Structures are given as structure tokens and as C-alpha cells.
Amino acid sequence: MSVLNDAARAAISSANLAHLVTLNADGSPQLSAVWVGMDGDDVVSGHMGDRQKLRNVRRDPRVAFSMQTGVVNAMGLAEYLVVRGTGQVVEGDAAALLQRLAHVHIGPDAKFPPGENHPMGLILRITPERVSGIGPWANT
Amino acid sequence: MSVLNDAARAAISSANLAHLVTLNADGSPQLSAVWVGMDGDDVVSGHMGDRQKLRNVRRDPRVAFSMQTGVVNAMGLAEYLVVRGTGQVVEGDAAALLQRLAHVHIGPDAKFPPGENHPMGLILRITPERVSGIGPWANT
Numbered sequence: 001m002s003v004l005n006d007a008a009r010a011a012i013s014s015a016n017l018a019h020l021v022t023l024n025a026d027g028s029p030q031l032s033a034v035w036v037g038m039d040g041d042d043v044v045s046g047h048m049g050d051r052q053k054l055r056n057v058r059r060d061p062r063v064a065f066s067m068q069t070g071v072v073n074a075m076g077l078a079e080y081l082v083v084r085g086t087g088q089v090v091e092g093d094a095a096a097l098l099q100r101l102a103h104v105h106i107g108p109d110a111k112f113p114p115g116e117n118h119p120m121g122l123i124l125r126i127t128p129e130r131v132s133g134i135g136p137w138a139n140t
Numbered sequence: 141m142s143v144l145n146d147a148a149r150a151a152i153s154s155a156n157l158a159h160l161v162t163l164n165a166d167g168s169p170q171l172s173a174v175w176v177g178m179d180g181d182d183v184v185s186g187h188m189g190d191r192q193k194l195r196n197v198r199r200d201p202r203v204a205f206s207m208q209t210g211v212v213n214a215m216g217l218a219e220y221l222v223v224r225g226t227g228q229v230v231e232g233d234a235a236a237l238l239q240r241l242a243h244v245h246i247g248p249d250a251k252f253p254p255g256e257n258h259p260m261g262l263i264l265r266i267t268p269e270r271v272s273g274i275g276p277w278a279n280t
Binding site for chain 2: 017019021022023027028029030031032033060062063064065066068076078080082084102105106107110112132133134
């Protein structure tokens with residue numbers, strides 16, 4: 001069974017930005033915000049070119065991301081989901097993935113990335129291993 | 141001069157949750173969301189008891205946090221601020237700091253933490269060293 005329950009999958013599939021951490025060569029944390037979606041039981045993001053976070057994942061696959069869902073609980077605290085897992089960088093149709101995520105994050109008419117005939121890009125696949133945060137994320 | 145310009149200071153002082161990363165003993169990233177505010181040129185968070193993130197900072201002071209501001213730019217991308225810096229855990233009046241931050245994050249009538257006569261707690265002080273993200277964060 002995936003560590004992601006239906007609520008976590010729904011949060012990841014919605015217009016919530018993932019604050020993604022990877023590890024630099026010196027072990028320090030590298031943070032950036034990315035669009036993510038589900039692909040089977042993996043969490044995926046699309047990248048048209050190589051980036052520091054992807055080089056980091058190739059060297060050390062330990063990643064984590066945190067996202068807010070916009071829900072505030074009865075105590076007034078903002079709900080958020082943290083996922084820890086193992087990342088893998090693979091070649092793939094990053095433009096098609098980005099276009100799918102742009103429809104979620106920008107809107108149904110969004111065209112992203114701009115232009116046509118995009119080359120193959122890179123996909124970051126994260127296999128979730130542990131969830132935490134504030135919200136209904138625990139598998140029961 | 142601080143690496144934080146006025147826009148970054150304003151974002152940190154507003155009701156934006158910080159997705160804070162610290163480093164576990166095995167070097168893996170630990171993420172959680174915290175309320176933060178400014179104290180002089182440092183970024184501070186309050187903690188009534190010891191927590192994994194604080195133990196991590198004592199061992200390895202390299203920290204980073206990411207926050208969204210709710211602003212969307214002309215391309216439809218969500219603005220966010222990433223701060224990297226050095227953390228230090230000190231004893232302090234965490235309840236008073238949390239109460240100040242609760243007024244920002246929950247509202248002017250919020251009472252947090254509940255109760256009276258709180259013991260001293262722990263303050264995480266982050267000295268910012270580098271900013272990135274999407275937004276008007278570059279010092280000019």
C-alpha cells in the first residue's frame with residue numbers, strides 16, 4: 001500500500017505548490033518550489049533542462065517536499081503535507097507533464113511551456129516513503 | 141547590509157507559513173512548517189519544547205525555508221521566497237513570541253499558546269545568508 005492516502009493524493013493533484021528540498025554536494029539543503037502531480041503511486045515534476053535540484057538527486061536521492069492545502073483547522077493552524085521519499089531523474093516528455101500541471105496550477109486555457117515541438121526533458125519521480133504534517137494524511 | 145530587502149522582510153513578517161528544512165543526523169532533510177517573524181535582521185520561531193528540528197540545528201546549523209506570499213506573477217507563477225542561513229537555538233520567551241506570531245497568523249483575538257505562566261521555551265534564530273525564489277527579493 002502506498003504511504004499516500006486519498007487525501008494526500010488529492011492534495012498533490014491540486015494547485016498546491018511543492019516546496020522541494022534536495023541535498024547539495026556539501027550536504028546543505030537546497031529548496032525550490034515546483035509543480036507536482038501523481039503518476040501511479042509516484043509524485044512527478046517536469047523540467048525542460050537540467051537544474052541543480054536534479055543534479056542533487058542523481059548524487060543523493062533523498063528528497064522531501066512540503067505543501068499547504070489552503071485548509072485551516074479548528075485551532076486556526078494551516079494544514080500542510082510533508083512527504084519524504086526517494087527521487088529518480090529520468091528522461092521523458094516534460095513538456096506534456098508541464099502542460100498537464102499548468103492546467104491545474106494556472107487554468108484550463110494555460111499554454112505552458114510556450115511554443116511547439118519541445119525536445120525531451122527530464123522527469124523527477126519521487127517514490128513516497130513517509131508522510132507527516134498537519135492534516136488527514138495518516139493511512140488508517 | 142542584510143540579504144533581506146524590504147519585500148523579503150515584509151513577506152516574513154506576514155501570515156505566510158515557512159516550510160523549514162533542517163538536517164537529520166544521517167544527513168537526510170527534515171521538513172516542517174513553522175510561524176516565523178523578524179527580530180532585527182534575524183528570522184525567529186518559537187518552540188515551547190524541544191523538537192527534532194531544534195536538535196538537528198544544534199548538530200548542523202545549516203537551515204533553509206521557503207514561503208509563498210499569495211502573489212501570482214504575470215506568467216501565472218506563484219511568488220515564493222527561499223532563505224538559506226545559519227540557525228541557532230537559544231533559551232527565550234517562546235510563549236511571548238508565539239503570541240506575537242499568533243496575532244499575525246490567526247488573528248488579533250488569538251490566544252496562543254493557551255494558558256498562563258508559561259515556562260521559558262526555545263527560540264530558533266536564523267541568520268539569513270542567501271535568498272532565492274520568484275519575486276522581488278534581490279537587493280539592488
